Amino acid sequence: MKGNSFYSRKIHSLLGVIPLSLFIVEHALTNFAAVEGGPQGFKDAVAFLNGLPLVTFLEIFGIFLPLLFHGVYGLYIAYQSNLNTGQFSYGRNWAFALQRISGVITFIFVFWHVYQTRFQVALGNVTHEQLGSSMHDIANSPFFFTFYVIGVIAATFHFANGMWAFLVSWGITVGPRAQRISSYIWMVVFVIVSAMFLLSLNAFRGDEFKEAAAALDVFTHTAA
Numbered sequence: 001m002k003g004n005s006f007y008s009r010k011i012h013s014l015l016g017v018i019p020l021s022l023f024i025v026e027h028a029l030t031n032f033a034a035v036e037g038g039p040q041g042f043k044d045a046v047a048f049l050n051g052l053p054l055v056t057f058l059e060i061f062g063i064f065l066p067l068l069f070h071g072v073y074g075l076y077i078a079y080q081s082n083l084n085t086g087q088f089s090y091g092r093n094w095a096f097a098l099q100r101i102s103g104v105i106t107f108i109f110v111f112w113h114v115y116q117t118r119f120q121v122a123l124g125n126v127t128h129e130q131l132g133s134s135m136h137d138i139a140n141s142p143f144f145f146t147f148y149v150i151g152v153i154a155a156t157f158h159f160a161n162g163m164w165a166f167l168v169s170w171g172i173t174v175g176p177r178a179q180r181i182s183s184y185i186w187m188v189v190f191v192i193v194s195a196m197f198l199l200s201l202n203a204f205r206g207d208e209f210k211e212a213a214a215a216l217d218v219f220t221h222t223a224a
């Protein structure tokens with residue numbers, strides 16, 4: 001491996017953990033406010049995040065630029081790698097292939113999802129207060145509901161399995177026992193975080209999120 005690509009790989013790996021893994025957990029918790037507190041709970045959670053000091057700086061340097069580098073360089077790695085390296089046991093070989101496949105699905109999902117949500121706020125088509133009803137329209141479209149279920153499961157798998165691989169490649173879980181225990185822990189994290197996203201997606205289907213739903217017809221009327 002050339003020196004250059006060694007450092008790019010390390011930066012890619014590190015950005016996957018800080019800040020992207022932190023972001024996905026924070027995002028699952030924010031959305032879960034829709035399950036626990038309904039429309040008002042979700043509005044409050046969004047308002048809290050958007051009221052943080054330096055929020056634009058945090059979004060650019062804590063989410064969008066790391067996501068762009070990790071995503072684009074990740075696609076390059078996925079394109080280059082041989083899915084069947086035979087380096088690992090049968091199970092790890094599968095996990096290795098699924099890490100790349102889930103990365104590609106997550107990339108497509110996040111691109112479209114950000115366009116449907118945050119980008120519409122930036123364009124002035126929707127306010128932060130209307131995001132709950134945007135999600136209501138999205139979650140009630142059979143096409144987008146399926147797209148979100150697949151996207152959320154792919155993203156959460158990519159995060160949990162990526163954390164497992166990170167701990168191995170940075171020399172933190174070294175022996176087979178440590179790696180086995182780590183795989184159980186990340187499997188549980190995968191189930192919990194996926195469940196939180198899926199429960200919130202289901203909560204957004206409720207009529208209580210309907211208010212001002214017409215605002216986002218533009219995204220869903222073709223696919224609904």
Ligand code: HEM
Nearest residue numbers: 024031046059063110114117118131135152155197200201
């Ligand atoms: C049930 C599933 C999900 C729902 C309901 C949801 C909802 C939302 C909403 C409403 C926003 C706009 C936030 C704002 O402007 O304040 C947003 C932004 C975003 N979402 Fe999701 N999301 C889901 C899953 C995911 C997943 C799995 C990822 C993958 C990492 C993701 C990545 C992002 C990103 C990168 C942004 C832009 C960040 C920001 O500036 O706030 N989302 N999401």
